[in-house]
Amino acid sequence: MSETPADLKYIETHQWVRVADDGTATVGITDFAQEQLGDIVFVEVPEVGATVNGGEEAAVAESVKSASDVFSPVTGEVLEVNEKLEDEPELVNEDPYGEGWLFRVKLADAGELDGLMDATAYVEHAASEG
Template sequence: MSEIPADLKYIETHQWVRVSDDGTATVGITDYAQGQLGDVVYIGLPEVGDTVTGGEEAGVAESVKSASDVFSPVTGEVIEINGALEDEPEMVNEDPYGEGWLYRVKLADKGELDGLMDAAAYGESLADA
């Protein structure tokens, strides 16, 4: 079974979001997603200053097996990207909930988080897959 941290929110396309007290949110792909992708060789990310929209494409993850769109769980302005992934995209495989995070946004609407899945609901969605 994939690791599903309880402190995160999830979307059905296998991305997670962690909200900080300052209203910023960190986004990444789930353990399940990195396992399905296999060895990640490239991560395409939005640029700082871009606006990402919840449920819409925000980047791409390429592996030795396939390429997959990365969707943003939330809407907001990108304030930081994980530049380390340029040289070490495998961090997404090694630590998807830690050092393998993708980007951070300033949330446009915290209420948007209410529509996301919690860990239990995300786990159930995996069981149904």
């Protein structure tokens, strides 16, 4: 099974969120998702200042195989996007939980995290699809 960090929260569409102490949340796609997509050649991220909604499309990842919507696990205002992905979209394949992050948001409601999966639940979910 792919790598699945225990300190993150996950959603069924294979995105993760890491919440910092200051209430900002970093979002990316899981190792399972990048393996399914194959070599990622382009990533379209939301604009800084935009509002993303939990469970709704927020970005697009295009691979040599297909284009896939990326859903935001949480609702909030986009504070930062990973500008490295413009020139190095392969970072999502190489380091999906690190350098391959997509965007950061200011959480609108920290309570929203309670409805997300932990690593154990996500691994079971991904295994059922794999």
